[in-house]
Amino acid sequence: MANSYRELEGSGANYEEEEAQAWRQPSYSQQSQRFDNRNHNNDMSSNIKRMPDEVWLIPANVDAKKILGDKKANLKRIEASTNTHMDYNEEDSQIEMWGNRDELTEALKQWNTLAQNVLDEEIKRARAKKVKGWAKPEKELTEKQRKKLERRELRAAKEKEMTESQFHPRDNTLYKYNAHFVLPTNNEIPIAQFIGEKEEVLNPIRLDTNCFMWFEPTLNLIKIAGNEMDLVEDATMRVKVLYLKVVASRSIPINVNDKSKRNGWVYYMIDIPEIPRQPYRVRIANIPNWFMPPHDTNTNTAIKIFEPVRDGDVDPCTIAKENDKEYKESVDLETLQRIQIENSEGIRCALLQALGAIHLLDEEIKMRVRFGQICLTDYPKETLWPIDKLNAKVLRSPKLNSKFVTCIATNREQLAGLFEIVSQGEQHWEGSPFREYKIHAIRRPKTRGEPNTDCVFDVKFKNDNKIGLWNVTTAERNVLDINMACLDYVNSWNFSIRTAKRLSNDKFSPQGSFVYKLRLSQNNKLIYTNTEEIKVTSVCEKLKWKFWWGDNYVIEITRYEHWNCDSNKFKAISPGVEIVLGREPSESTFYGVTFYKDTWERDFAENCSLSAGRVPDWHPIDFIEEENSGGVDRLLNEIRNFLEVLQNNVSKAQ
Structure with missing residues (x-):
């Protein structure tokens, strides 16, 4: 007990000594404790950060590096396009985001789309590289399976024999009726362009008529054999139509040497009204400051326009400087009337020629009248011309080149009067305005070594912002361009016919895969995603107001907004990443007016679904004689009347 007491007493003494020692040096102990607490708080504060407003987990079956992109380019792109802040948490394999709810929702959509695109590409590559493994031993077939x-x-053997016999029957004398289509001796068209490399173009005709047909190279003809006279005659006629289609299509001019010039037939004319306001000269003038040049024109190109010069407007020094007495002479009224008659007859012949060339094509055809300005890109050095000299020497020169600009206004306020005029009565189309997108893209070939091809998507969205009607075309071709300079009006007009071949719009094709990834942002701006097969080069958003006008004519007032998606800024974005056009500044925004007849649309719609060798119900002469007894003159009067409406109801840009 004594020892235990002494131990406790000793321990108490030690405790008292330690407490006394601490009391003697309070500053050191308190400072040390405060220093330790401060360090602990600093460590805590350095590790604490604001909790993210939203988190997106990177799917386990997708490589995080492909999701983030090179140097986190995809993360930076989505961060900038959604106006949010993002951080990659490598430890938890997740994207942490901060921002308001609407922007975070948009960011989540973009991350989900990107992950799905990356996963689809990985699955596609895996299927392409898949090698069949060891096959399982075949089981012995049952009696039922063997007979099947x-x-x-x-x-299969019968189908093969039938298919082979369709090309070349063993003995065509066994068939009741035989016919043949002889190719011209001076034929310059390759037979493959006419009937295909393996005569596949003839297959629909074989199927429809149940006839045999094949090409005899030694005789330079196509033979047709069958058991029914009507079907043999029909097959022969359809083969003839196939040949005429190729011949007519090859007649359309193609500018191979000069890429800056348009294909097709191009004409320039001056519109002379019945009662002219006496412009007797035309100046090839500089564009005004407010004028918007073509968005696809080189900035270094000097653009000119036609400008009327009236009595008293010409500086005498300018005329003297030209040093030519013909500039001092006024053009008489008979000359102006002769030019007007030549214009009418020239348009009629040009229409017949162009419509005859496209009559048998199984392509998409569009015929439109557009209002705007003729922008000259190649023109003579002389600036001042009498009308007759300009008509004879300049407008008919093959060196003259231009682009037509459809811009008649840069803001809607300028069109207030026009909207008021065309909206009178029940002329407004139901559902108008319509929002459409024209997307120019490059389509990569299926096999290596083949060149890329240009294609154009026309996409409409439904009211619920889901994909509506859409189609994709390639090999777009200009067939006819008539440029009419109207000296009595601010605007001129252009009459054009264009064709293009339609591609498959199957949902599971590369085109369909691209289209069904399109969507609209909250402010109705397009969001698109480049794929491995489709790469966008430009986008045009169109907002169209449609109105009936006169005798079944349609007036379209369109707001155009262009984006150039082929710049370096867009090229740096990897496929699979969504691109929000609402975050990118557009190159140009303007309003244009288009004029066409409803019957044109209905007639040309038939060509899109023509079978091989079939002929549409319309004929080129129908379009010329369509305007009751007035012909082309009636159409020109309708255009001139609407030009008067534009002149009086569209205010000039300041």
């Missing part, structure tokens, strides 16, 4: 296999093989 024999029937299948017998049916």
